[in-house]
Amino acid sequence: MLSLPPLLFALQGSESYALRVAQRLGCPLARHEERDYEDGEHKCRPLDPVIGRDVVVFHVLYGDGRQSANDKLCRLLFFCSALKDAGARQTQVVTPYLCYGRKDRRNQPQDPIMTRYVANFFEVSGVDRLITLEVHNPAAIDNAFRLPAWNLQCAQLFAEHFAKVVGDAEVVAVSPDSGGIKRAEQFRQALEQELGRTVGSALMEKHRAHTTLTGSLLVGDVRDKTAIVFDDLISTGETLKRAGQACLKAGVGRLFAAATHGLFTAGGQLFDPPIFEHVAITDTVPPFRLSSDCITRQLQVLDSTALIATFLAETGAFVRL
Template identity: 85%
Template sequence: MLTLPPLLFALQGSESYAVRVAQRLGCQLARHEERDYEDGEHKCRPLDPVNGREVVVFHALYGDGRQSANDKLCRLLFFCGALKDAGARQVVVVAPYLCYGRKDRRSQPQDPTITRYVAAFFEASGVDRLITLEVHNPAAFDNAFRMPAWNLQCAELFAEHFAPLVGDAELVAVSPDSGGIKRTEQFRQALERQLGRSVGSALMEKHRADTTLTGTLLVGDVCNKIAIVFDDLISTGETLKHAGNACRKAGAGRLFAAATHGLFTTGSQLFDPPIFEHIAITDTVPPFRLPPDCVTRQLQVLDSTALIATFLAENGAFDCV
């Protein structure tokens, strides 16, 4: 019996990303319906038959002007439940940006560990597998999910971007805090593979009390070198600023930054005044909070859809990428 390829669905707000993945896989998005009711409730249902099929659902769970992260999460969970009720054999969620990834531990008495609760929601809705990009804490992510869940890392993608820009200059990969050491080390190793030579490393001291950042110690030599501050996401941008200013003070010759998810919750504050020659992000979250001229001059947005398409092709029923 011929095995049918998976059906790909994209909920409202994630269509553009999903279409680009589908194009790489040589297929089109399946049809579905989303309806909003007067009291704020909603429903989503597939319009193409899903009985006995493997189904892939795309939804990036960041808040925007139309829906909050909570709204998107709720819609995704309900839609996955509807797919299972309609007979879908397997439901795979692709969430390029996964919400609540930063609330993964107790920092105060009686604190919630929301990453674990989100994992339970996915499991209760019948989701069989989850694919996401560059989670905040890989260990907490691995421990939260009992179903198969994959965290695809973007170190190689950023290394491919920066390698042609640095020439023969000495290069240092900078972690903006102790929590990002392993992530930055993966990026450093990817740069070494791309360049065929050694790349240095540095670490910025950071302590956070509410919204205040402190810490002045920069471990590592950046003087007269190209420094690239590497992180998983940009929210207010204060962490990148903190590390970038320290690198400037320590004599860095050129300064760049990179992060997979660009939330930019305070708008263009990170770029006023600009510290970095440019900041590279991926397309998991569109930079909708930034003015167009800021995106054009200060930002480089990298296409991450090949990572998703390749992973689906290697772990699903697609013939090509």
């Protein structure tokens, strides 16, 4: 029984992403049932036998018009508990976008540390391993989770994309705030390797007080160069827009932006007016809050499923790709 590959389950709303990973691994998605009740309660159960089997559960924890992030998290935790009760040997969760990743520290007295609480929920639900993409603060995730939690970074994916775009121009990787310096540096190094030439770096000053952003200093030379503002996620888009505007004021030649998770909680605000030639994101969160015209003209969506499939294969769960 232990020689069999894991069963792959995809909860409602994550089927498309999980199916593309499963196709790369050469295996089908397992069967399960999800039922909603009149009072808002629900039930999830596996239909394929899981006793003695390793299982992998896919769910992307962003809120949409049908379910909030809380709803999706609750369903995922209940389903993982049901798998354990049904005799699953080991449960791995793949959540390309992990909710509550930004609330990882106390900013004022009696503040909650939501990232740690979410980690506790996974542990008590019987999850043995978590795999996610580009968390907001990798150190906070390492500290919050006692179970193995793997944060797969997307710097190489974006480097391969932009290496085909920037041509022979001088390039600068821009961090939109001090918290993203390491992330932007990883992207800068990956792009430098892809291009085979030096890539510069720049940093945008940012201070936050509740929902208000301040700071106008851009450290680094972008004049007449190609700048790529690089971040982990886009929520309202205000952070990227401020950095982009500072680059324009500093005389940048060409301007792009990139972020792994495109939430676009303020709709198309980032593109009104458009200041970037295009914004590159991955497919961890579908850009459902944007108009089709905005997606076509302003967005480049990169496929991240190979990162997940390769990791699952290389960690021994599946035959190597």
